[in-house]
Amino acid sequence: xxxFIKLLARNRLAIFGAAVLGVIILLIVVTPLLPxxxxxxxxxxxxxxxxxxxxxxxxxDHLGRDLLSxxxxxxxxxxxxxxxxxxxxxxxxxxxxxxxxxxxxxxxxVIMRAIDMLMAFPYILLALAIVAALGPGLLNALYAVAxxxxxxxxxxxxxxxxxxxxKEFVDAARLSGMGxxxxxxxxxxxxxxxxxxxxxxxxxxxMILETAxxxxxxxGSQPPQADLGSMLGEARxxxxxxxxxxxxxxxxxxxxxxxxxxxGDGVRDALDPRLxxxxxxxxxxxxxxxxxxxxxxxxxxxxxxxLENLQTRFxxxxxxxxxxxxxxxxxxxGECVGLIGESGSxxxxxxxxxxxxxxxxxxxxxxxxxxxxxxxxxxxxYRRLRALxxxxxxxxxxxxxxxxxxxxxxxxxxxxxxxxxHRISRDAAHERAVKLLEDVRIPNARARIxxxxxxxxxxxxxxxxxxxxxxxxxxxxxxxxxxxxLDVTVQAQILKLLDDLRRDRGVSILFITHDFGVVGQLCDRxxxxxxxxxxxxxxxxxxxxxxxHPYTKRLIACVPELGAGRRELHAIPGxxxxxxxxxxxxxxxxxxxxxxxxxATSEIELTGTGRKxxxxxxxxxxx
Amino acid sequence: MSLxxxxxDLTKTFDVGKRLMRPPKAQVHAVHPTSLNVENGETLGIxxxxxxxxxTLARMLVGLLPPTSGTIEIEGLSGGSSPxxxxxxxxxxxxxxxSSLNPRKTIRQILEAPLIHLHGMGRTERSARIDEIFDSVSxxxxxxxxxxxxxxxxQAQRIGIARALAANARILVLDEPVSALDxxxxxxxxxxxxxxxxxxGLTYLFISHDxxxxxxxxxxxxxxxxxxxxxxxxAENIFASPRxxxxxxxxxxxxxVGRPIGGQAQGELPDPMNPPPGCAFASRxxxxxxxxRTDRPELRPIEGDQRAAxxxxxxx
Numbered sequence: 001x002x003x004f005i006k007l008l009a010r011n012r013l014a015i016f017g018a019a020v021l022g023v024i025i026l027l028i029v030v031t032p033l034l035p036x037x038x039x040x041x042x043x044x045x046x047x048x049x050x051x052x053x054x055x056x057x058x059x060x061d062h063l064g065r066d067l068l069s070x071x072x073x074x075x076x077x078x079x080x081x082x083x084x085x086x087x088x089x090x091x092x093x094x095x096x097x098x099x100x101x102x103x104x105x106x107x108x109x110v111i112m113r114a115i116d117m118l119m120a121f122p123y124i125l126l127a128l129a130i131v132a133a134l135g136p137g138l139l140n141a142l143y144a145v146a147x148x149x150x151x152x153x154x155x156x157x158x159x160x161x162x163x164x165x166x167k168e169f170v171d172a173a174r175l176s177g178m179g180x181x182x183x184x185x186x187x188x189x190x191x192x193x194x195x196x197x198x199x200x201x202x203x204x205x206x207m208i209l210e211t212a213x214x215x216x217x218x219x220g221s222q223p224p225q226a227d228l229g230s231m232l233g234e235a236r237x238x239x240x241x242x243x244x245x246x247x248x249x250x251x252x253x254x255x256x257x258x259x260x261x262x263x264g265d266g267v268r269d270a271l272d273p274r275l276x277x278x279x280x281x282x283x284x285x286x287x288x289x290x291x292x293x294x295x296x297x298x299x300x301x302x303x304x305x306x307l308e309n310l311q312t313r314f315x316x317x318x319x320x321x322x323x324x325x326x327x328x329x330x331x332x333x334g335e336c337v338g339l340i341g342e343s344g345s346x347x348x349x350x351x352x353x354x355x356x357x358x359x360x361x362x363x364x365x366x367x368x369x370x371x372x373x374x375x376x377x378x379x380x381x382y383r384r385l386r387a388l389x390x391x392x393x394x395x396x397x398x399x400x401x402x403x404x405x406x407x408x409x410x411x412x413x414x415x416x417x418x419x420x421x422h423r424i425s426r427d428a429a430h431e432r433a434v435k436l437l438e439d440v441r442i443p444n445a446r447a448r449i450x451x452x453x454x455x456x457x458x459x460x461x462x463x464x465x466x467x468x469x470x471x472x473x474x475x476x477x478x479x480x481x482x483x484x485x486l487d488v489t490v491q492a493q494i495l496k497l498l499d500d501l502r503r504d505r506g507v508s509i510l511f512i513t514h515d516f517g518v519v520g521q522l523c524d525r526x527x528x529x530x531x532x533x534x535x536x537x538x539x540x541x542x543x544x545x546x547x548x549h550p551y552t553k554r555l556i557a558c559v560p561e562l563g564a565g566r567r568e569l570h571a572i573p574g575x576x577x578x579x580x581x582x583x584x585x586x587x588x589x590x591x592x593x594x595x596x597x598x599x600a601t602s603e604i605e606l607t608g609t610g611r612k613x614x615x616x617x618x619x620x621x622x623x
Numbered sequence: 624m625s626l627x628x629x630x631x632d633l634t635k636t637f638d639v640g641k642r643l644m645r646p647p648k649a650q651v652h653a654v655h656p657t658s659l660n661v662e663n664g665e666t667l668g669i670x671x672x673x674x675x676x677x678x679t680l681a682r683m684l685v686g687l688l689p690p691t692s693g694t695i696e697i698e699g700l701s702g703g704s705s706p707x708x709x710x711x712x713x714x715x716x717x718x719x720x721x722s723s724l725n726p727r728k729t730i731r732q733i734l735e736a737p738l739i740h741l742h743g744m745g746r747t748e749r750s751a752r753i754d755e756i757f758d759s760v761s762x763x764x765x766x767x768x769x770x771x772x773x774x775x776x777x778q779a780q781r782i783g784i785a786r787a788l789a790a791n792a793r794i795l796v797l798d799e800p801v802s803a804l805d806x807x808x809x810x811x812x813x814x815x816x817x818x819x820x821x822x823x824g825l826t827y828l829f830i831s832h833d834x835x836x837x838x839x840x841x842x843x844x845x846x847x848x849x850x851x852x853x854x855x856x857x858a859e860n861i862f863a864s865p866r867x868x869x870x871x872x873x874x875x876x877x878x879x880v881g882r883p884i885g886g887q888a889q890g891e892l893p894d895p896m897n898p899p900p901g902c903a904f905a906s907r908x909x910x911x912x913x914x915x916r917t918d919r920p921e922l923r924p925i926e927g928d929q930r931a932a933x934x935x936x937x938x939x
Binding site: 078087167168169171173174175176178179182186187190191343379403410457458487488489490491492495496499514515516517518519520521522544554555558559560561563564566567568569570571573575576 | 672673682685686706707708709711714715716717719722723724725726727728736737739740741749775777786792798805806807808809810811813814817832833834835836838839840841842858861862863872873874875876877878879880881882883884892
């Protein structure tokens, strides 16, 4: 709730709307107490008095009634009717939407087709028909406006309900013995309520307008009762001779609807979790860099890609998440280096920082260097990064279904990837794409190139993603959990393919994973990450056979190995630390059985050459 | 030993492309006739890759999905007709611990639901029972009044297990209970499950795609491929000496440190809309002969209590 108010308060237009609406509401609340003349008392002698004359602040209308008094009483009525219509439409529409979305199938079909038919009528025609059937009157106009708006709520709520009704907690509620009514009211309703409130806040202004429209046509409030629409309607005849009689209610409608809409949009933006998380703020083309000092030029190395003390953080409000807290890692030509860690250890952010792909905001690279063949890429101009992305350094991600564009054929996406970096003809690029698909062993490549991503299986899609990464013969491929979403038999095929490709082409691979088995089969060297830092590094055999850091050792022991039969598994007590509240000293110390007071007092350095460990009490000696 | 759960020829078929008056365009056989037995106090592991029907099978066992044909008997009684009838005897632990908890309810409200609706307990009785269950999954009582988003995956999964225990069911269907968790936390949850089983005498159906995990926790294992059990046997034997070529492919594909990348068989699952007449694995199988492509093999005993559905079972 407090975050909601804070977010709303940041939106200046919404605050302006709230202020205007607040003043209007205050006025109509105190209206009965004000010394105003009777709004319905006619005095034909005083007709069409101009504003500020003879004690009539806003003048009088064609029957000599005080306009200020009629305006305030009329506003009260219009607002009340609009609000009531929104509540009725919201309640009935939400009820219909929840029932349709939850039960689905035939019930859903019948209800939603009926709603569609309701929507097919122009709204004013429908409202007119309802009022014609029920007879004119303010209450009937209210029903008509509510009925016309029911489909909007029903469709919105149904959509949300469908997605919630298939969540596992609804299944769990059924297994807990709850009936349908109870599930609808206690499980689903609380989750769709924000949607109803959002829809209501954005339509209430519209409903006030619609009610005013019906009253303007003489179908809403009946004389002498004043509401904003009927005041406008009555003033129409004197539009030229006494314009103030139209302008006064017209201005009030404008103010109400504008303020309600501004506030409503603010409420929507503050409540909608997608908008709140910044879905509307487009990330920058490259990660923001805020380095205090440029690291000195490095001595010549053979490494094709080297990270030096790379630091990336996320700044969300006042919180700072140090996702990558100084990572140094070098990858030699033709080498496969594994970067292993649990979720939240910073391995993916490290990988994305290389090409400035961390979303900014909130991501910021605050220090260190990333050198590709000795050239620092941190802070490089966007043009240069763009020329390197996909050309010299390519990525393979976990989920090929979301990395491939669903609406383009895979062949077109491959040729595009090639033609972005090479000026070659479309036909030549096409031939190259077929060759690439053959290289990743997609059977019948010439036919498959015309497939859309959804027509391929998960393994085939990942092969296409690999082909795309290979398209420009990069020096480095960064593979971020490329087999995690795949079945084991398919995973074996993809791993074999990656292994062959790197041996045939001499491409370097940075392989990010959480699976020791995969690292053991594919990688030459491995670095283990914990809480944003590398805690151990060495050749795969050294690290897996004789882990030096207590974390590595205990993590390996947690992994069940096939062929050892039924057994008790080792577990590491506790949880990894949150990267916005890292403990002092060694981040693993609170979970470590060897920890002493020294572990928490000062920073612990990564020591050793080649074989490195960040521990003062290592399990193995690393010289 | 008495049987905790028995299915006979349990089948599930989904209609694809429903039409108003005419029969649907096609049918997908998600689960072919399947007969399983689980003894009291036993853990039956069910392994298979995506699309093998393991989740459909699990949802039928707890009554979330009505079977197309076949029967389910739980502790000698046929299950019943609604999830509530099933709920007292068999419960489900979901794969995604966070989305299985309603974000707008406190943990106490979530745990109270089965006590109120399945057992009709009073307020004081409920409170005592919840404290007892919460203690048994080693969570601190102050967590009870918090909301699900405040918990990590491992803690949320403990809460999911606590909810299943609250229903006082003797059989738990664990559907990939640790695959969303990190390895260090995964072991904590698996060990908790093992302790609870010993303490409360529970029976588990443990579904997973991770062979090593299944082997570590199960007494017996059933391997599913394309909606049917292709092999069944003791956990210590089934991956060590598989009899069905698919089981061997699975075992060889699992990445193991120090072994070259294995399981090179190409090919993928057949099209479920258009299943082959014979063995579903024939197109990927190095041992396939003509009979494999025309006749579907039945599950039959090979040696001891190891059974396989294969015309040409492997030698040990």
